[in-house]
Amino acid sequence: MGATAELPLFPLNTVLFPGGPLPLRIFEPRYIDMVRRCTRERGSFGVVQIRTGEEAGAVMQTAPVGTSARIVDFYQLPDGLLGITCHGERRFRLLARRLARDGLNIGEVEWMAPPAAAAVPPQYDYLADLLRSVLPQLGELYEDLPRHFEDASWVGARVAEILPLDLADKQACLELDGVERLARLAPLIRREAD
Numbered sequence: 001m002g003a004t005a006e007l008p009l010f011p012l013n014t015v016l017f018p019g020g021p022l023p024l025r026i027f028e029p030r031y032i033d034m035v036r037r038c039t040r041e042r043g044s045f046g047v048v049q050i051r052t053g054e055e056a057g058a059v060m061q062t063a064p065v066g067t068s069a070r071i072v073d074f075y076q077l078p079d080g081l082l083g084i085t086c087h088g089e090r091r092f093r094l095l096a097r098r099l100a101r102d103g104l105n106i107g108e109v110e111w112m113a114p115p116a117a118a119a120v121p122p123q124y125d126y127l128a129d130l131l132r133s134v135l136p137q138l139g140e141l142y143e144d145l146p147r148h149f150e151d152a153s154w155v156g157a158r159v160a161e162i163l164p165l166d167l168a169d170k171q172a173c174l175e176l177d178g179v180e181r182l183a184r185l186a187p188l189i190r191r192e193a194d
Contacts, residue, residue: 002093002111007046007068008034009097009105012055015170016047016067016088017157018114019148021141026082030104035071035084044068044089046107049171063171065112067091085141090114091174115177118152124182127189128155134162156181163188 010031016022026032038045048066069086077083092109100106120128128149135142135158148154160173160181165188173181 002113004095004108004110005092007044007092007107007109008037009046009048009062009066009094009107010034010069011048011050011053011062011105013050013167014047015049015063015161015167015174016069016086017161017174018067018088018091019145019154019157020088020161021145022047022069022086022088023141024084024086025077026084028103030100030102032082033102034104035074035082038071039074044070046092046094046109047086047088048094048107049167062094062097063174064094065091065171065175066094066107066109067174115153118178119150120152120155120182121179124152124155124179124186127159127182127186130189131155131158138162152178152182156185159185159189 014022026035034045037043045068046066047069048062051061051063053060067088068090070089071084071086073085075083091112093112094107095110096108098106132149135145156173156178160170163185173184176184
């Protein structure tokens, strides 16, 4: 069993993968306060996918696995709201969730072990090649992202986050590791004939 921690949660209609970027538009007071605390304390918050409920309202149910996010940049958006850019860090299993007085969701989380290092198997090399050609076209969110084209977990995470999959499939990919994730994604991408 992994170490546990208490983490502010940001339930969203998205899935964040370790190592991936996440831009957010912050307008609710509970999240503005959370961003201030995370910035001041150099802390992180948890991103969990909403299963039922609303981002700007009451969250009834979330996915059981999420990813911690660290704020790497903040800025004022053209509409005057706060914009932040985060990077996914570590996966966690959500053990319990409670609502703080200010309406912020707080989670008791158990950190999941990082995936074991695994090379991309030859039959999935085309997924790494696909990323090599696509990532430079995705703009500034991906331009400074460290590249690990040889790492099965990294390749699977990047492919899963950029494919237009439904949230249930993205969540299932988050819960898988390395080669298992690649095996789930491979049938969704047509391999070009050699």
